[in-house]
Amino acid sequence: MLRSIGRQWRCSAAFQCHCSNPVRRQQPLAPSSVERAFSTTVGQQVKAQQQQQQLVQEQQQQMNKIDEEVSRLLALKAKLGGDAAPTNQKFTLKTPKGTRDYAPQQMTLRQGVLDKIIQVFKRHGGEAIDTPVFELKEVLTGKYGEDSKLIYDLKDQGGEILSMRYDLTVPLARYLAMNKISSIKRYHIAKVYRRDNPAMTRGRYREFYQCDFDIAGTYDPMLADAECVKIVAEVLDTLDIGDYVIKLNHRQLLDGMFEACGVPAKDFRAICSAVDKLDKSPWEEVRKEMVDEKGLDGAVADKIGEYVRLSGGKELVEQLLADAKLKAVPNAVKGLEGMQLLLNYCGLFNLESRVSFDLSLARGLDYYTGVIYEGVLKAEPGAVGSPVKASPVLENGKPVAADQGSGTVGSVAGGGRYDNLVGMFDPRGKAVPCVGVSIGVERIFAVLEAKFAASNVKLRTNDVEVFVASAHKGLHEQRLRVLNQLWDAGIKAEHSYKLNPKLLAQLQHCEEHQIPLAIVLGDAELAQGVVKLREVSTRQESTVPLAELANEIRSRLKA
């Protein structure tokens, strides 16, 4: 309770700063003097907690008064007509900060990526669900730690207090608890919202897609976890966006390692959050954060430093199981045994060359309880300065910069096991163990957009198969008749919405939009019940009877 209050204070302090002078949320805030004072003896802690509780009650009373006053003033404003702003007001035409429109070209790319991901999810038996874009604020409260300040709240317009979803995992947990579902393999592809500092040219937005696959249910160890790792590999293989590695670690092992090194239990999450920065900061900086900002003993930090530099495969697990410090800590042994089993299953899935047991992988979110993993694109040889190399990566809304040491360029997938989240929503705390993976598609869109921009390839943004053109004036009714015949036969067809368009303009439209076929109507041909069918790319024309048009087009399109 004390800790939680302390964190809330930090939270809202950061929120205040964020408005005028945004604070990097990765940057840790030093513990307040109040917090330090409390961390001495239990007796002092209890006393301090009582004082803190009284303080909270007083604050609550003050806040209630403010709420009343704000409601009164807002009601007054509404009476004055304040909710209906004057029309015809000039303002900058833009989308909200950190958001973007998707133009047809981008939609085509996006849909292509999502379709491939869905195919993988379905190959593993995934069922789709959907949840509302906003949730009761209480559903999100206390699930994201310091990141809570990035949640978008809706205005209190009377009724429930709502917030925009921050991820798809907490809504899933709410859905499972609410419907008393104890097992499901579900995927969910939808937008989530974070009031972060956007870096949009680098694929980092305030509104962005998440593609999640999660397996909920009480099962034998690591079978579902290994399948999630397999899914990451299949998605990255099918998207073909470059070489990658899937880093693996285990929260229990991390906690056991911290214990073995002598980190106080209350500091596990804070130290874990420092370790999480190793993919973008050198060890010296992370050590400095641990010691200077989080008050860790320098010698303890150095012990951690020795472990988090390790990565490897099964042999590393063996080595650590034999490590004197670790084997004395039950959590470390359990974590290592879990890793051993996971690596064994990954081997059966032919993933040896893809996975790397990496003790520096920590992941930001509080709710993980077991295996964690992250799919990371490797720098392509000689690709320094390429869009892939240059762009930081969207991962949980935070940019993940290049790890200069390992030559990786950024995380495009991540996830892990969270066994306690559903239980937080169940009135009796009934847990539903879960493991899942989230594909960072915005980052993947950004990589592919850059690739396409560089290649000068123009994606088709519609699927029109045939354009119906007039060779001369006065044929628009004939065009409509032919179009109707084609549409009714299921053929994708369009025409100019002008009565008498120029033939050249119509044919140019076909070439620009890569429409494969054009029908050219003319009085002379129509009198004989035929039309000209033109292959746009070769400009070859042939004569086809009107009655056979749909069949002829279908067979041309097949060829």
Next chain:
Amino acid sequence: MLRSIGRQWRCSAAFQCHCSNPVRRQQPLAPSSVERAFSTTVGQQVKAQQQQQQLVQEQQQQMNKIDEEVSRLLALKAKLGGDAAPTNQKFTLKTPKGTRDYAPQQMTLRQGVLDKIIQVFKRHGGEAIDTPVFELKEVLTGKYGEDSKLIYDLKDQGGEILSMRYDLTVPLARYLAMNKISSIKRYHIAKVYRRDNPAMTRGRYREFYQCDFDIAGTYDPMLADAECVKIVAEVLDTLDIGDYVIKLNHRQLLDGMFEACGVPAKDFRAICSAVDKLDKSPWEEVRKEMVDEKGLDGAVADKIGEYVRLSGGKELVEQLLADAKLKAVPNAVKGLEGMQLLLNYCGLFNLESRVSFDLSLARGLDYYTGVIYEGVLKAEPGAVGSPVKASPVLENGKPVAADQGSGTVGSVAGGGRYDNLVGMFDPRGKAVPCVGVSIGVERIFAVLEAKFAASNVKLRTNDVEVFVASAHKGLHEQRLRVLNQLWDAGIKAEHSYKLNPKLLAQLQHCEEHQIPLAIVLGDAELAQGVVKLREVSTRQESTVPLAELANEIRSRLKA
């Protein structure tokens, strides 16, 4: 300007009531005494307008003061930690009012409907776009008339003031103006948000899907408009949800008719909004609203009553073109000529039996300027009390009850021409004429859900093709090897996440989930390099070499 201010006052008054005691938003508000006083002479109007402007300025100053005070108080509250609610708080597990989750079964149904609609949109050359779920509040301001009070606002957390999109049409207009796009055929399928009084069991939500197809560009009359009507017909045909009629009318004709009947020009929209209720209220009630609430002369109302009872086809257009009162009004003649052309094109699209020129069709939204249309499901013979008959219909978030006279049950599509909306966003007022259609899919989902519930047919919610089962203990690693082989071959496969599941339980899972094939692994078979392949529905088993498994499964699935 005066008129606009008057309406805003009404708006916020309605908003006030809405909080505690919701007012039916279809219910018109009587003109204020201020408004009546202004409607006498021009001189008086000018004077009154000046007074009104001064009043508005004073109000604006008061509102600014309130804003300052509210900001100050909210900042104080944030400092007190008010934004971080206590964790582990017990609350009712639910989705926000007026929203729902989609379970896998509902998602399957929904995806099936959306896929069919997208197919129609693509057949007409539609390109997809997407826009953010929220917009700058100013983008939505002044576009929806009285309905503006139903817009969801986001909380002011520092930065831009945002609102959730209310439809997909205003965001399209913003997109076109912002990107200076003068022609596009686009579709957009996404959720929109309205703080309406939900009636969820009847398909009326606060978060709901819209499926829009719009044609923007300066084209010859009625060609694009007629194609939108054709699209409505194709969508309703492909969804096969019952017999329907597409009602057609023209805003210019409505205005011309009002003028011919002697309605003052300033009352056109208010009287139009009364006419809009004819699909759910008898003429007597609508007349009462016109006379008692909107101050229309009884004789004028009676003249309107004669016209709005008319519906028919081309012959009705001829009859009205010959009507002495109407032919004296240029707007009426233009509207009728437009209808004549539209009906001609509808004929070329074989839609004579589907369309009905209906003078009672008015549609709610302010922004329509030309053709308007609405696709309405007819009551099936003998279907009284069926879900289709019983449920009111979602249309622009309002329920549309059965028209007892014509036997129709509700609108499932609607749209029209809006030539001035894009210009409202362009700094120089450059117009981009648009015509579009919106499919009311929530209503369609509700109809189909009711049908499925009645039929007891169980939809498959995943696509698993083969289940990999163990005949006895100790085979989980073999299962993983076989699964890996199948996944890599692109086959959709799953297994139990238990080490030693019971064979009967595994086979029951296959039958329950309608998985077509099961592989049964056993030591005896594996020793010979073979497995048993079982057809789940017939329970027939055959022996297949492991090496040929993927090919054998593919050929079985094809058959």
